[in-house]
Amino acid sequence: MSTMNLNDPRIEAYLNQEMSEVDAQKFEREAKANPEVWYHIQFQQFMIQGIREEGAAELKDFIANRMTEEIEDDFTSRNIWWSVAVTLIILAVGLGVTYKFQWLDGEAKTVVAKNDVNQGSEKSALQKLESQLSESKSQSAADTFLMPEIFADNEDANITTADAPIDDAVSRSSLKDEKRSDPLGNMEKMNVAPFVVSTIELNTVSRSKVLASTNNLGKNKRKNEPSIKGDTVTDYLNKGRIAQSTDGEGIESNSNSASTFKKIKSEANTQFLITLSEQSGITKPQVNMRGWAEGKINLTIWNAGSVDVLIFHLEEEYYIQLGNDFYYLPLIPFSMADLKPVSDRAILEKLKQ
């Protein structure tokens, strides 16, 4: 009969596995002899194993939860980086679109600005061409007249600028657009509507005559004039040739207006910067002298249509020919005036000559 009871301190040592194997086996044999003690020990072992399983489950939960957190943290951090990347991309695209619109807006403004006939770029282009013309002039025997420089850049506004020197008793400058080109290569760079008067032709008659016209929305209303020989601005620039009458007569042959010739000769440097422009619904030709620009008389001829523009200087008066019509050319600075047809038959005859 076992003397072991439930308060035996060895039970605790046995349950806590603090006994040696030999002592544990001896204790087991003794405990089993007392059913109450053995049941107590078994019940204690049952609870301890349950506690261990609970502890293991708790530790497994801890590991699982921590790993879930790690994965979520990793996912979150990756999401953050993705969010940052996506945000940057959106910003970049947004900035790009904004920049593009600003650029387009600026381009539109540039076009609008270029449509203004007084653009500095045109003037500088004119200056550049003029300087080249001057160089060519110095190399030419027939240096008594200047070629006009012609630039225009707006199809809708039908704008042409012409630089017409007066170099004869009856000097004429005309604009013609049988060809289109960019004499200075500036138009594309400036994003200007590609309206360029390209052809400058010299009259075979004794008077110097330069023709040019606008390109009115692609319509070319001019017809070729057999009496005029062509010389393009491009050729003119590239070859460094001076524009001259091709028959070699030059100004001197224009003896029928000697008095004027002299006078004009004294004004050889007088040049016109002419802008042709159209107003919708208004057909009456008008002139606006906008002043002087770099030594040139700056004119805007309104509603001239797509016709030749010729300027004459006759007996101290200026006249302008629009197509077949002749008008007085009032040079009143900073004013807008209607062009009045020339009524004096004598003058008309001279002009027509």
Add this chain to the structure above:
Amino acid sequence: MYYEGFTFIDESVLIPRAMPNQTRKDSEIVARIHDGDREVLIDLYKQFEAMISNHVFQNSGNEEDAKDILQDTLVALWQNVRKPNFELTVQLSTYLFAIAKNTWLKQLDKRKRLKGENYITGKEIAESPNVGQQMDYSIVRKAMDSLQDRCRNILIMFYFDGFDMKTIAAANGLASASVAKAKKHQCLKGLEGIIKQNYSASDFYLNVES
């Protein structure tokens, strides 16, 4: 030992190839476990996840199985290392892989038995530590939910983690180790009372020996 449907992999070949670079010395890991630093298990999980999962995948397991085996392996490592006389005589990776392999083998055996496909010899069954232990420990776990948190912690720290009474006292705000020991005894008595109050003896044992 060979089981049908189970490819036994020579761990001497597998481990060196699959073993990730050790980020900590084994002794440091053991020391951390001794100190009760559970975070070391997370580090080990990351370190050996690929190796152990690969083993499970190659031996009829799936992703869930791999996770369970990993967790069970780390829990077993924790319990073993925290035993008073534990001594690591092999590389920790080798030891860990051995635990994982055995754990997975037990799991496979259990499944086969449940399916009635017992490919294990009688001797192997007898040697299995789980065989014959058919007690319903969920009763204890349920009863522990009724305990105060401090009691629950003390019992787990003592019986599962194997902390000494001094550590348990410090961790639970008790004055001394002797107070902790008395408190542990009191908590165990409390757990016993809850179980006996709510369950009969027939509930404790799924296979009670007469």
